[in-house]
Amino acid sequence: MNDSSKTPVLVTGAAGFIGHAVSARLIERGESVIGIDNLNDYYDPALKAARLDNLNALDRFYFVEMDISDADDVKALVQENGVQRIIHLAAQAGVRYSIENPFAYQKSNLQGHLSLLEASRHAAGFRHLVYASSSSVYGDKPMGGVGFTEDDPVNEPVSLYAATKRSCELMSQSYAKLYGFPQTGLRFFTVYGPWGRPDMAYFGFTGKILAGEPIEVYGEGKMARDFTYIDDIVDGILGALDHPPEPHHHRILNIGDSRPVGLMDMIRALEDALGIEAEKIMRPMQPGDVTSTYADVSRLHALTGYAPKVMLEDGLKQFVRWYRDFYGNLPPT
Numbered sequence: 001m002n003d004s005s006k007t008p009v010l011v012t013g014a015a016g017f018i019g020h021a022v023s024a025r026l027i028e029r030g031e032s033v034i035g036i037d038n039l040n041d042y043y044d045p046a047l048k049a050a051r052l053d054n055l056n057a058l059d060r061f062y063f064v065e066m067d068i069s070d071a072d073d074v075k076a077l078v079q080e081n082g083v084q085r086i087i088h089l090a091a092q093a094g095v096r097y098s099i100e101n102p103f104a105y106q107k108s109n110l111q112g113h114l115s116l117l118e119a120s121r122h123a124a125g126f127r128h129l130v131y132a133s134s135s136s137v138y139g140d141k142p143m144g145g146v147g148f149t150e151d152d153p154v155n156e157p158v159s160l161y162a163a164t165k166r167s168c169e170l171m172s173q174s175y176a177k178l179y180g181f182p183q184t185g186l187r188f189f190t191v192y193g194p195w196g197r198p199d200m201a202y203f204g205f206t207g208k209i210l211a212g213e214p215i216e217v218y219g220e221g222k223m224a225r226d227f228t229y230i231d232d233i234v235d236g237i238l239g240a241l242d243h244p245p246e247p248h249h250h251r252i253l254n255i256g257d258s259r260p261v262g263l264m265d266m267i268r269a270l271e272d273a274l275g276i277e278a279e280k281i282m283r284p285m286q287p288g289d290v291t292s293t294y295a296d297v298s299r300l301h302a303l304t305g306y307a308p309k310v311m312l313e314d315g316l317k318q319f320v321r322w323y324r325d326f327y328g329n330l331p332p333t
Protein backbone atom coordinates (compact mmCIF):
# COMPACT_ATOMS: atom_id res chain seq x y z
CA MET A 1 0.00 0.00 0.00
CA ASN A 2 1.25 3.48 -0.78
CA ASP A 3 0.01 7.04 -0.25
CA SER A 4 -2.15 6.91 -3.35
CA SER A 5 -4.45 4.37 -1.71
CA LYS A 6 -5.89 7.22 0.38
CA THR A 7 -7.85 8.55 -2.59
CA PRO A 8 -10.29 6.19 -4.28
CA VAL A 9 -9.72 4.86 -7.77
CA LEU A 10 -12.65 5.39 -10.14
CA VAL A 11 -13.30 2.33 -12.33
CA THR A 12 -15.79 2.81 -15.17
CA GLY A 13 -17.50 -0.31 -16.49
CA ALA A 14 -17.02 -1.94 -13.08
CA ALA A 15 -19.80 -4.48 -13.69
CA GLY A 16 -18.07 -5.51 -16.92
CA PHE A 17 -15.67 -8.39 -17.43
CA ILE A 18 -12.38 -6.51 -17.03
CA GLY A 19 -13.75 -3.80 -14.69
CA HIS A 20 -14.97 -6.44 -12.20
CA ALA A 21 -11.56 -8.14 -12.10
CA VAL A 22 -9.61 -4.87 -11.85
CA SER A 23 -11.85 -3.55 -9.05
CA ALA A 24 -11.45 -6.76 -7.04
CA ARG A 25 -7.66 -6.67 -7.38
CA LEU A 26 -7.46 -2.99 -6.40
CA ILE A 27 -9.41 -3.73 -3.23
CA GLU A 28 -7.23 -6.76 -2.55
CA ARG A 29 -4.19 -4.50 -2.50
CA GLY A 30 -5.81 -2.11 -0.04
CA GLU A 31 -7.34 0.59 -2.24
CA SER A 32 -10.85 2.04 -2.22
CA VAL A 33 -12.79 1.78 -5.46
CA ILE A 34 -15.74 3.73 -6.80
CA GLY A 35 -17.28 1.66 -9.58
CA ILE A 36 -19.69 3.06 -12.13
CA ASP A 37 -21.69 1.26 -14.80
CA ASN A 38 -25.02 1.78 -16.56
CA LEU A 39 -25.74 -1.99 -16.45
CA ASN A 40 -27.00 -2.01 -20.04
CA ASP A 41 -28.39 -5.16 -21.66
CA TYR A 42 -25.89 -5.54 -24.53
CA TYR A 43 -25.37 -8.96 -22.95
CA ASP A 44 -27.08 -10.78 -20.07
CA PRO A 45 -27.55 -8.18 -17.27
CA ALA A 46 -27.77 -11.07 -14.76
CA LEU A 47 -24.06 -11.71 -15.32
CA LYS A 48 -23.29 -8.03 -14.66
CA ALA A 49 -25.46 -8.16 -11.52
CA ALA A 50 -23.61 -11.27 -10.30
CA ARG A 51 -20.23 -9.59 -10.83
CA LEU A 52 -21.52 -6.60 -8.92
CA ASP A 53 -22.71 -8.83 -6.06
CA ASN A 54 -19.11 -10.09 -5.74
CA LEU A 55 -17.79 -6.55 -5.55
CA ASN A 56 -20.49 -5.23 -3.23
CA ALA A 57 -19.52 -7.96 -0.76
CA LEU A 58 -16.06 -6.40 -0.46
CA ASP A 59 -15.07 -3.58 1.90
CA ARG A 60 -14.16 -0.29 0.25
CA PHE A 61 -16.15 -0.89 -2.95
CA TYR A 62 -18.80 1.74 -3.69
CA PHE A 63 -21.07 1.35 -6.69
CA VAL A 64 -22.89 4.17 -8.47
CA GLU A 65 -25.20 3.38 -11.38
CA MET A 66 -24.39 6.06 -13.92
CA ASP A 67 -24.12 6.56 -17.65
CA ILE A 68 -20.69 7.90 -18.55
CA SER A 69 -22.17 10.03 -21.31
CA ASP A 70 -23.63 12.23 -18.52
CA ALA A 71 -20.60 14.50 -18.30
CA ASP A 72 -21.87 16.61 -15.39
CA ASP A 73 -22.59 13.54 -13.24
CA VAL A 74 -19.16 12.03 -13.92
CA LYS A 75 -17.40 15.31 -13.18
CA ALA A 76 -19.34 15.83 -9.93
CA LEU A 77 -18.59 12.28 -8.77
CA VAL A 78 -14.87 12.75 -9.41
CA GLN A 79 -14.77 16.10 -7.61
CA GLU A 80 -16.88 15.11 -4.63
CA ASN A 81 -14.72 12.06 -3.95
CA GLY A 82 -11.29 13.58 -4.60
CA VAL A 83 -10.58 11.04 -7.36
CA GLN A 84 -7.05 11.40 -8.76
CA ARG A 85 -6.74 8.13 -10.67
CA ILE A 86 -9.21 6.65 -13.14
CA ILE A 87 -9.33 3.31 -14.94
CA HIS A 88 -11.81 3.90 -17.73
CA LEU A 89 -13.14 0.64 -19.16
CA ALA A 90 -16.83 1.36 -19.87
CA ALA A 91 -17.57 1.13 -23.57
CA GLN A 92 -19.85 -0.35 -26.14
CA ALA A 93 -17.81 -3.37 -27.19
CA GLY A 94 -18.25 -5.78 -30.05
CA VAL A 95 -17.82 -5.40 -33.76
CA ARG A 96 -20.97 -6.97 -35.21
CA TYR A 97 -23.39 -5.12 -32.88
CA SER A 98 -22.38 -1.82 -34.51
CA ILE A 99 -24.01 -2.85 -37.76
CA GLU A 100 -27.46 -2.57 -36.09
CA ASN A 101 -26.67 -0.12 -33.26
CA PRO A 102 -24.15 2.46 -34.46
CA PHE A 103 -25.28 5.21 -32.09
CA ALA A 104 -24.54 3.13 -28.99
CA TYR A 105 -20.86 3.49 -29.95
CA GLN A 106 -21.14 7.22 -30.40
CA LYS A 107 -22.78 7.66 -26.98
CA SER A 108 -20.71 5.31 -24.84
CA ASN A 109 -17.36 5.43 -26.60
CA LEU A 110 -17.06 8.96 -27.98
CA GLN A 111 -19.21 11.05 -25.65
CA GLY A 112 -18.35 8.78 -22.72
CA HIS A 113 -14.63 9.15 -23.27
CA LEU A 114 -14.98 12.91 -23.53
CA SER A 115 -16.83 12.94 -20.18
CA LEU A 116 -13.90 11.16 -18.55
CA LEU A 117 -11.42 13.56 -20.14
CA GLU A 118 -13.39 16.57 -18.89
CA ALA A 119 -13.73 15.10 -15.40
CA SER A 120 -9.97 14.40 -15.26
CA ARG A 121 -9.15 17.85 -16.51
CA HIS A 122 -11.12 19.53 -13.74
CA ALA A 123 -10.04 17.22 -10.89
CA ALA A 124 -7.70 18.73 -8.30
CA GLY A 125 -4.32 16.97 -8.11
CA PHE A 126 -5.27 14.59 -10.88
CA ARG A 127 -2.58 11.98 -11.49
CA HIS A 128 -3.45 9.43 -14.14
CA LEU A 129 -6.18 8.40 -16.56
CA VAL A 130 -5.76 4.85 -17.84
CA TYR A 131 -8.29 3.95 -20.51
CA ALA A 132 -9.16 1.01 -22.74
CA SER A 133 -8.40 1.15 -26.41
CA SER A 134 -8.35 -1.92 -28.61
CA SER A 135 -6.13 -3.95 -30.92
CA SER A 136 -8.84 -3.44 -33.54
CA VAL A 137 -7.32 -0.01 -34.28
CA TYR A 138 -4.50 -1.81 -36.10
CA GLY A 139 -6.80 -3.35 -38.68
CA ASP A 140 -5.49 -6.48 -40.32
CA LYS A 141 -2.16 -8.23 -40.62
CA PRO A 142 -1.41 -11.56 -42.29
CA MET A 143 -0.79 -14.54 -40.02
CA GLY A 144 2.79 -15.54 -39.33
CA GLY A 145 4.24 -12.01 -39.38
CA VAL A 146 5.59 -10.21 -36.36
CA GLY A 147 3.18 -8.82 -33.77
CA PHE A 148 1.83 -5.30 -33.83
CA THR A 149 3.94 -2.61 -32.21
CA GLU A 150 2.63 0.73 -31.03
CA ASP A 151 4.46 2.38 -33.95
CA ASP A 152 2.55 0.43 -36.60
CA PRO A 153 0.14 2.48 -38.73
CA VAL A 154 -3.44 2.50 -37.47
CA ASN A 155 -5.21 4.68 -39.96
CA GLU A 156 -7.68 2.30 -41.59
CA PRO A 157 -10.25 1.09 -39.07
CA VAL A 158 -12.34 -1.76 -40.48
CA SER A 159 -15.25 -1.34 -38.05
CA LEU A 160 -17.14 1.50 -36.35
CA TYR A 161 -15.98 0.08 -33.02
CA ALA A 162 -12.34 0.45 -34.13
CA ALA A 163 -13.04 3.95 -35.43
CA THR A 164 -14.44 5.06 -32.07
CA LYS A 165 -11.52 3.50 -30.17
CA ARG A 166 -9.03 5.28 -32.42
CA SER A 167 -10.99 8.50 -31.95
CA CYS A 168 -10.66 8.11 -28.17
CA GLU A 169 -6.89 7.88 -28.57
CA LEU A 170 -6.87 11.08 -30.62
CA MET A 171 -9.09 12.94 -28.14
CA SER A 172 -6.77 11.85 -25.36
CA GLN A 173 -3.76 13.04 -27.32
CA SER A 174 -5.25 16.51 -27.67
CA TYR A 175 -6.22 16.68 -23.99
CA ALA A 176 -2.75 15.64 -22.87
CA LYS A 177 -1.22 18.43 -24.92
CA LEU A 178 -3.80 21.02 -23.90
CA TYR A 179 -4.28 20.29 -20.23
CA GLY A 180 -1.27 18.23 -19.22
CA PHE A 181 -2.70 15.43 -17.10
CA PRO A 182 -0.94 12.07 -17.67
CA GLN A 183 -2.78 9.42 -19.65
CA THR A 184 -2.23 5.86 -20.78
CA GLY A 185 -4.28 4.18 -23.50
CA LEU A 186 -4.11 0.39 -23.41
CA ARG A 187 -4.70 -1.50 -26.65
CA PHE A 188 -6.25 -4.71 -25.40
CA PHE A 189 -6.03 -7.87 -27.43
CA THR A 190 -8.68 -10.60 -26.91
CA VAL A 191 -9.19 -11.10 -23.18
CA TYR A 192 -10.77 -14.31 -21.81
CA GLY A 193 -11.37 -16.11 -18.55
CA PRO A 194 -13.85 -16.65 -15.70
CA TRP A 195 -16.64 -14.03 -15.54
CA GLY A 196 -15.96 -13.31 -19.25
CA ARG A 197 -18.13 -11.81 -21.94
CA PRO A 198 -20.91 -13.93 -23.46
CA ASP A 199 -20.55 -12.17 -26.82
CA MET A 200 -17.06 -13.57 -27.35
CA ALA A 201 -16.44 -16.69 -29.41
CA TYR A 202 -14.95 -18.96 -26.73
CA PHE A 203 -17.91 -18.19 -24.44
CA GLY A 204 -20.59 -18.85 -27.05
CA PHE A 205 -18.83 -22.02 -28.20
CA THR A 206 -18.85 -23.36 -24.65
CA GLY A 207 -22.62 -23.01 -24.34
CA LYS A 208 -23.21 -24.62 -27.72
CA ILE A 209 -20.82 -27.52 -27.14
CA LEU A 210 -22.39 -28.27 -23.77
CA ALA A 211 -25.87 -28.15 -25.36
CA GLY A 212 -24.74 -30.57 -28.09
CA GLU A 213 -25.29 -27.91 -30.78
CA PRO A 214 -22.91 -27.28 -33.69
CA ILE A 215 -20.60 -24.26 -33.57
CA GLU A 216 -20.11 -21.88 -36.47
CA VAL A 217 -16.46 -21.21 -37.21
CA TYR A 218 -16.05 -17.94 -39.10
CA GLY A 219 -13.21 -17.10 -41.46
CA GLU A 220 -12.90 -20.88 -42.08
CA GLY A 221 -10.98 -21.04 -38.77
CA LYS A 222 -8.03 -19.19 -40.29
CA MET A 223 -8.15 -16.30 -37.82
CA ALA A 224 -5.51 -16.07 -35.12
CA ARG A 225 -5.87 -14.18 -31.87
CA ASP A 226 -3.71 -13.16 -28.99
CA PHE A 227 -5.77 -14.63 -26.13
CA THR A 228 -4.87 -12.96 -22.86
CA TYR A 229 -6.00 -14.40 -19.54
CA ILE A 230 -7.90 -11.98 -17.32
CA ASP A 231 -5.41 -12.16 -14.39
CA ASP A 232 -2.53 -11.27 -16.72
CA ILE A 233 -4.52 -8.34 -18.08
CA VAL A 234 -5.18 -7.06 -14.56
CA ASP A 235 -1.42 -7.24 -13.81
CA GLY A 236 -0.78 -5.10 -16.88
CA ILE A 237 -3.50 -2.54 -16.12
CA LEU A 238 -2.32 -2.00 -12.55
CA GLY A 239 1.32 -1.91 -13.66
CA ALA A 240 0.43 0.85 -16.11
CA LEU A 241 -1.64 2.70 -13.49
CA ASP A 242 1.30 2.71 -11.08
CA HIS A 243 3.74 4.06 -13.70
CA PRO A 244 2.15 7.24 -15.07
CA PRO A 245 3.90 9.12 -17.84
CA GLU A 246 5.25 12.64 -17.29
CA PRO A 247 2.72 15.50 -17.36
CA HIS A 248 1.68 16.47 -20.91
CA HIS A 249 2.41 12.94 -22.07
CA HIS A 250 -0.12 10.56 -23.49
CA ARG A 251 1.18 7.06 -23.92
CA ILE A 252 -0.32 4.18 -25.86
CA LEU A 253 0.68 0.64 -24.90
CA ASN A 254 -0.19 -2.77 -26.25
CA ILE A 255 -1.46 -5.22 -23.67
CA GLY A 256 -1.78 -8.80 -24.84
CA ASP A 257 -0.18 -12.19 -24.58
CA SER A 258 2.19 -12.17 -27.61
CA ARG A 259 1.58 -15.87 -28.31
CA PRO A 260 -1.04 -15.90 -31.10
CA VAL A 261 -3.31 -18.94 -31.29
CA GLY A 262 -5.23 -20.03 -34.38
CA LEU A 263 -8.99 -20.32 -33.97
CA MET A 264 -8.91 -24.09 -34.58
CA ASP A 265 -6.26 -24.55 -31.86
CA MET A 266 -8.40 -22.50 -29.48
CA ILE A 267 -11.38 -24.74 -30.25
CA ARG A 268 -9.26 -27.86 -29.64
CA ALA A 269 -8.15 -26.49 -26.26
CA LEU A 270 -11.78 -25.75 -25.38
CA GLU A 271 -12.85 -29.26 -26.43
CA ASP A 272 -10.12 -30.68 -24.19
CA ALA A 273 -11.21 -28.51 -21.26
CA LEU A 274 -14.84 -29.61 -21.74
CA GLY A 275 -14.03 -33.21 -22.60
CA ILE A 276 -16.43 -32.97 -25.57
CA GLU A 277 -15.71 -32.80 -29.29
CA ALA A 278 -17.54 -29.99 -31.10
CA GLU A 279 -19.47 -30.33 -34.34
CA LYS A 280 -18.12 -27.51 -36.53
CA ILE A 281 -19.75 -25.61 -39.38
CA MET A 282 -17.23 -23.58 -41.38
CA ARG A 283 -18.38 -20.09 -42.43
CA PRO A 284 -16.75 -17.25 -44.40
CA MET A 285 -15.37 -14.08 -42.82
CA GLN A 286 -17.85 -11.56 -41.31
CA PRO A 287 -17.78 -7.82 -42.00
CA GLY A 288 -15.34 -6.09 -39.67
CA ASP A 289 -13.45 -9.24 -38.64
CA VAL A 290 -9.69 -9.23 -39.00
CA THR A 291 -7.65 -12.36 -39.67
CA SER A 292 -4.82 -11.96 -37.22
CA THR A 293 -4.06 -9.69 -34.28
CA TYR A 294 -1.37 -10.15 -31.74
CA ALA A 295 0.67 -7.88 -29.56
CA ASP A 296 4.25 -6.90 -29.22
CA VAL A 297 4.24 -6.02 -25.51
CA SER A 298 7.89 -5.09 -25.09
CA ARG A 299 7.07 -1.49 -24.10
CA LEU A 300 4.70 -2.46 -21.33
CA HIS A 301 7.22 -5.08 -20.22
CA ALA A 302 10.08 -2.56 -20.10
CA LEU A 303 7.93 -0.15 -18.13
CA THR A 304 6.31 -2.46 -15.60
CA GLY A 305 7.87 -5.93 -15.91
CA TYR A 306 4.58 -7.15 -17.43
CA ALA A 307 4.91 -10.79 -18.48
CA PRO A 308 1.75 -12.80 -19.14
CA LYS A 309 1.92 -16.16 -17.41
CA VAL A 310 -1.20 -18.16 -18.15
CA MET A 311 -1.22 -20.50 -21.17
CA LEU A 312 -4.48 -20.76 -23.14
CA GLU A 313 -5.00 -24.44 -22.23
CA ASP A 314 -4.84 -23.62 -18.50
CA GLY A 315 -6.88 -20.42 -18.78
CA LEU A 316 -9.66 -22.19 -20.67
CA LYS A 317 -9.77 -24.88 -17.98
CA GLN A 318 -10.32 -22.12 -15.41
CA PHE A 319 -13.01 -20.60 -17.62
CA VAL A 320 -14.82 -23.93 -18.05
CA ARG A 321 -14.68 -24.59 -14.29
CA TRP A 322 -16.25 -21.17 -13.65
CA TYR A 323 -18.85 -21.65 -16.42
CA ARG A 324 -20.01 -25.02 -15.06
CA ASP A 325 -20.28 -23.56 -11.60
CA PHE A 326 -22.07 -20.38 -12.67
CA TYR A 327 -24.53 -21.86 -15.16
CA GLY A 328 -24.85 -25.25 -13.52
CA ASN A 329 -23.45 -26.81 -16.70
CA LEU A 330 -26.32 -25.51 -18.83
CA PRO A 331 -25.86 -22.82 -21.46
CA PRO A 332 -27.36 -19.39 -20.67
CA THR A 333 -30.70 -18.73 -22.37
Ligand SMILES: NC(=O)c1ccc[n+]([C@@H]2O[C@H](COP(=O)([O-])OP(=O)(O)OC[C@H]3O[C@@H](n4cnc5c(N)ncnc54)[C@H](O)[C@@H]3O)[C@@H](O)[C@H]2O)c1
Pocket residue numbers: 012013014015016017018019036037038039040048066067068069088089090091092093107108112132133134135187188189190191192197
Ligand atom coordinates in the same frame (compact mmCIF):
# COMPACT_ATOMS: atom_id res chain seq x y z
N1 LIG B 1 -12.48 -8.06 -23.48
C1 LIG B 1 -11.72 -7.86 -24.55
O1 LIG B 1 -11.23 -8.81 -25.18
C2 LIG B 1 -11.41 -6.46 -25.02
C3 LIG B 1 -10.61 -6.30 -26.17
C4 LIG B 1 -10.33 -5.02 -26.63
C5 LIG B 1 -10.80 -3.92 -25.93
N2 LIG B 1 -11.58 -4.08 -24.83
C6 LIG B 1 -12.07 -2.89 -24.14
O2 LIG B 1 -11.90 -3.04 -22.76
C7 LIG B 1 -12.96 -2.42 -22.05
C8 LIG B 1 -13.64 -3.39 -21.11
O3 LIG B 1 -14.10 -4.49 -21.86
P1 LIG B 1 -14.90 -5.70 -21.23
O4 LIG B 1 -14.53 -6.91 -21.99
O5 LIG B 1 -14.80 -5.67 -19.76
O6 LIG B 1 -16.39 -5.29 -21.70
P2 LIG B 1 -17.78 -5.36 -20.92
O7 LIG B 1 -18.82 -5.07 -21.94
O8 LIG B 1 -17.89 -6.62 -20.13
O9 LIG B 1 -17.66 -4.15 -19.90
C9 LIG B 1 -17.99 -2.83 -20.22
C10 LIG B 1 -18.96 -2.31 -19.15
O10 LIG B 1 -19.22 -0.94 -19.45
C11 LIG B 1 -20.59 -0.69 -19.20
N3 LIG B 1 -21.00 0.44 -20.03
C12 LIG B 1 -21.13 0.47 -21.39
N4 LIG B 1 -21.54 1.66 -21.79
C13 LIG B 1 -21.68 2.42 -20.67
C14 LIG B 1 -22.10 3.75 -20.43
N5 LIG B 1 -22.47 4.54 -21.44
N6 LIG B 1 -22.10 4.21 -19.16
C15 LIG B 1 -21.73 3.41 -18.12
N7 LIG B 1 -21.36 2.12 -18.29
C16 LIG B 1 -21.32 1.64 -19.56
C17 LIG B 1 -21.31 -1.98 -19.56
O11 LIG B 1 -22.55 -2.12 -18.88
C18 LIG B 1 -20.30 -3.04 -19.13
O12 LIG B 1 -20.58 -3.54 -17.84
C19 LIG B 1 -13.89 -1.86 -23.13
O13 LIG B 1 -13.56 -0.50 -23.34
C20 LIG B 1 -13.55 -2.67 -24.34
O14 LIG B 1 -13.82 -1.96 -25.53
C21 LIG B 1 -11.89 -5.34 -24.36
